[in-house]
Amino acid sequence: MNLFKRLMCYSRRHSPWLFHMNSGSCNGCDIELVASLTPRYDAEQLGVRLEGSPRHADILCITGPVTKNAVNAIRTVYGQVCGPKAVVAIGSCPATTNVFIDSRTLDGPLDKHIPVDVFVPGCPPRPDAIIQGVVKAAQILAERGNNPPQSEIAIATVSGEELP
């Protein structure tokens, strides 16, 4: 039984499938997320796969400052991802709503609506930081299993880069 648990934990860590969702992003973070799958960064080495359906995903990657229109969609998609799951907020927008703060069209930041596990700050963050964030989220997910998410939050940055 213990062996099976360890195998499951190891598999969860080594096969994070992503679903990417844009909640009003300027597309900067979106292309960086796609860039992390290109030959230069090649996130597939770590088992990462960008999935077409939220049902298949383990990790929900959300970009954008969460517009009012996107709130219901975010809640629906978060519900559609089957557990165990983790959420990665990519870019400064979902973390703080960034330069769009106090806009009347926004209802951010993201953690007002769903529990976020990893923030990847940056405008946009580098692909290496996104990959590090995804790996951290996969680790959190493997350790947590089917238990409900806790309040501890990880922040992923490229090593050497200063946090604002």
Added chain:
Amino acid sequence: MNIATALARLLIFPGLLFAVPAAWFFLWVERKAVALMQDRVGPPFMQPFFDFVKLLGKSTPPRVGIAGALMKAWPLIAVSAAAGAVGLLPVLPSSGGFEGDLILLLALLELPSMCIIAAGFSSRSIFGEIGSAREAALSVSYNIVFLLAIVSIAASQHTFRLEALAALPYSPMRLLGIAAILVCLPAKLHLNPFSLPNAEQEIYSGPMTEYAGPELAMWELSHGLEWVAATGLVATFVAPHVTLWWLAAFLFVALSFAIVLLLSTLAAATARLAIDTTVRFYWQCTLIFAVLAISSALLMRFRS
């Protein structure tokens, strides 16, 4: 073929005990070949196995009623049909078989595709329905060529018994038939020029959109087993007849591997075609050759 050898073929070689690791291996080869073609490193060797274990540990959305029960049943039917198809392949010399096992093999090879169509429609998702409609259109197009090619091989050799067909010497008819089967394989395995039903990102995941967790793991496994069965069918037609059992098994694995590499390279080198282009390709370009093959096979049969 008595019940013991039948069970051994279904469960051990070339059945489940061989086919499941082979399915994971072929899935890995497919992804790795695409990665290498794109100058990437690609996934580690155990990746399909990790994916499978991880999917087994995920939860599934609650499914109610008959549609829910059907949705749970389709992937299991697909896996068992594909495993049965692998078990029928005459890999080892004098492995038995029965008159007409080619027809059963073709039926079993067709079942996973039928299950995919049914799964998409029973999921009631709009993307699933689009994917299923595409799969149905694709299946009607390539199956004519696929079946005509196999029937022409069988008709020219006067038998529907796989082992007898595999043991016969090469003929131009057989080579033409093998070429026609190879043209159909990318569509049968949903590979890139014809990856329409599960067109990633374009229609979410097609018929698989609503599937999650262990059910999705079964779909992945059935896809891998389809790889083993379809490439194995070509390998049995291509392989020269040898009497040593280990050489026969080695040749089977090596030839299957070569076909997997060929198909994955083709998948990496091409982009997805639209559904009308695909249907036109099969009906206009390849159907002529299939009709030529079957008519010359029948003519040869009348002459002899």
